[in-house]
Amino acid sequence: MLNRRDFLKLIFKGAILGNFYQLITPPLAQAIAAGDVKKLPVVMIEAGTCTGDSISLDNIWTPAFSDVLSNLVDWRYDWVMNQVQGDEVYQILQETYEKLPNEYILLIQGAMIQSGRGHYNHIAYEKGKLITGIELIRRLGIKAKYIVAIGSCAAFGGPASGYPNPAQATGVQNILTERRVINVSGCPAHPDWIIGTLLHLALYGEPELDGYGRPKLFYRETIHNQCPRRHYYDQGIFATDIGQKECLYRVGCKGPVTYADCPTRRWNDRFNWPIGCNTPCIGCTEPGFPDLMSPFSLHSPDIPSPGGTKVTTDSVGLGVLGLTSAAIVGHTAASLYKGRIQRNMLNSTVRQKHRLTLKKVKTFHHYRVKKP
Incomplete structure (x- = not known):
């Protein structure tokens, strides 16, 4: 066996x-x-x-x-x-x-x-x-x-x-x-x-x-970490509309906060998957989907830098080889691990969709796994 x-x-x-x-x-x-x-x-x-x-x-x-x-x-x-x-x-x-x-x-x-x-x-x-x-x-x-x-x-x-x-x-x-x-x-x-x-x-x-x-x-991993278009994100090259081949983060991709192995496992007999069809990930495996992930084409909140300022997607990748980039990447990794980016994205979407309150976001904790 x-x-x-x-x-x-x-x-x-x-x-x-x-x-x-x-x-x-x-x-x-x-x-x-x-x-x-x-x-x-x-x-x-x-x-x-x-x-x-x-x-x-x-x-x-x-x-x-x-x-x-x-x-x-x-x-x-x-x-x-x-x-x-x-x-x-x-x-x-x-x-x-x-x-x-x-x-x-x-x-x-x-x-x-x-x-x-x-x-x-x-x-x-x-x-x-x-x-x-x-x-x-x-x-x-x-x-x-x-x-x-x-x-x-x-x-x-x-x-x-x-x-x-x-x-x-x-x-x-x-x-x-x-x-x-x-x-x-x-x-x-x-x-x-x-x-x-x-x-x-x-x-x-x-x-x-x-x-x-x-x-x-x-x-185990986010869509973002496994995405074949990750190199576009790291270089600051973003699609401006759905259907384009660059990173789809600016047109609503929820890959940075979505945990699933779709990029490697794929769908339809391993033939394709949403980003492979040039459409953003809509976060369907996450608690609160679809309300807290919609509008699906809405650009997600920008990543906060270690100094407290916002790093826009336009500037991501400009200092990829420099210390600034290293600090941002390190902070981003820590934020992903601690769930900060996910909370920021979800909170922002809530404010724009149906005017849901921040209390609504806290309902995520109701779905935490029950300990034996």
Whole structure:
């Protein structure tokens, strides 16, 4: 069986080479054949969502990897993929809950709809009663071995919780407050992030998480740090309009405050990604998306220099080889590490979008990972 170190190497190698499934499938097949892997039961519940994460997940169902899903994971319930309907499929869900406590993984996509005591989001019918998303997810979450929120709506509320949020939509962690939730954010989440997290849970247990409950496997670095256009930023060469090949920071790119490995992993069968299509990153993996990241084409706040003055994007790169540049780069690195740039950017966007108050920004802390 793969050890955890080798698994992590394959994850990162797959991101760089774009062949995650080809790399991971052979050793997993060997482990399955040797009986070293126990299939984990999985139930997928969809709450207030557009089903985008299911569509994203479907995009990786090649014949080779579908074999991994059928052998490594016991996919028991998912209303999009169910082969049966009505009472028959609901009985499978009930049996999983009753007979496999603390064994199954609960996958959730979609925001938790709180308005009207949850009755704007019915997802089941039991004994003549409509069951709300919040009710069923609370019930299943109590006995789940792991809880994984996939997509930004399930992780942080996402577009469903956008201003003025009449549905009172929120993330799963704010409902299952007594449990730790693993957040695989994104709008939608990349299929690698979803399956990679499931594989880690099946083989090694819970992955290392960042401060917002996201697996560091995929959310360790900012888009900015990995961006192939970073050299343009360092030289102060910026696009003046969307569609141009230079750094898109001045036309709204949120890469400096967005954690994900999109530049190396890419989308659409590793073919492309937003910046590769000459459009800015919109920060879809971050808490508060989309409100705190929009307008998406709005230029982000300039970086404060160590002396307290503002360093505009026009002047970045003018002293790249000098001490001034070194000081700015050092301060920028420290600011990124401490979250200062992120807070500045988000605070500025809040003031320009819907006149949200600074108190709104503090809701980020509600999504901090729950300690065991």
